[in-house]
Amino acid sequence: MSAHMLPAMRIFHREKAGRPIRALWTLEEAGVDYELVVMTAEEAAGDEHRARHPRGKVPVLETGGETVFESTALCLHAADLSADARLLGEPGSTERALVYQWLFFAMTEIEPPLIEAARTRESHPELAAKAVKKAQGNIDAVAANLGDRDFLVGDSFTVADIVMSEVLGIVPRFELGELTGALPAYVERMGQRPARVRAEARIG
Ligand SMILES: N[C@@H](CCC(=O)N[C@@H](CS)C(=O)NCC(=O)O)C(=O)O
Numbered sequence: 001m002s003a004h005m006l007p008a009m010r011i012f013h014r015e016k017a018g019r020p021i022r023a024l025w026t027l028e029e030a031g032v033d034y035e036l037v038v039m040t041a042e043e044a045a046g047d048e049h050r051a052r053h054p055r056g057k058v059p060v061l062e063t064g065g066e067t068v069f070e071s072t073a074l075c076l077h078a079a080d081l082s083a084d085a086r087l088l089g090e091p092g093s094t095e096r097a098l099v100y101q102w103l104f105f106a107m108t109e110i111e112p113p114l115i116e117a118a119r120t121r122e123s124h125p126e127l128a129a130k131a132v133k134k135a136q137g138n139i140d141a142v143a144a145n146l147g148d149r150d151f152l153v154g155d156s157f158t159v160a161d162i163v164m165s166e167v168l169g170i171v172p173r174f175e176l177g178e179l180t181g182a183l184p185a186y187v188e189r190m191g192q193r194p195a196r197v198r199a200e201a202r203i204g
Contacts, residue, residue, distance in 0.1 A: 009027065024036065025166075025196045135171075
């Protein structure tokens with residue numbers, strides 16, 4: 001679909017929320033225009049937003065008369081809109097399978113234990129330590145896969161690099177575990193991509 005035929009894209013973000021930037025960054029990489037709506041915590045908890053997301057969370061994308069939630073779903077959709085499939089690989093390709101692999105690995109094997117550790121470290125330090133240990137083994141697996149390459153899949157940037165570098169960014173932000181091997185430089189490099197910088201400037 002050419003850019004001028006796309007339905008309007010509106011992203012709902014809540015002040016201080018960490019995940020919406022993933023969707024903005026992908027839209028910026030894909031060269032797709034979007035409107036950004038920044039809500040207060042009260043607005044995000046209100047009925048109007050609950051009609052967009054059953055748990056009142058962000059990010060939410062409103063497009064074509066529908067609302068779509070889950071940050072990685074938004075990233076995948078935005079990647080689909082990029083003109084030449086460069087953010088995702090061709091449908092059915094091994095490259096795309098590996099992109100899916102790292103997206104799911106980030107979202108199911110790394111992010112949940114990091115969030116659990118952040119939530120429990122004051123009240124249940126032993127639970128937090130277990131969660132950090134689990135996340136760390138998975139982070140080390142990403143470091144081993146990356147080695148000294150620039151990107152997670154093949155030799156080009158994909159949406160897997162967006163989601164993985166954002167999830168790994170939780171480690172220094174909350175001082176949980178350690179980014180091993182080349183991961184600190186990788187996360188830093190991804191954060192300096194012009195599309196990421198533009199997304200951050202918009203989100204404030
Ligand atoms: N798995 C969801 C998680 C969404 C999520 O938890 N978002 C946070 C902000 S980063 C939120 O809205 N939290 C509000 C709440 O938990 O009530 C995604 O990746 O989109």
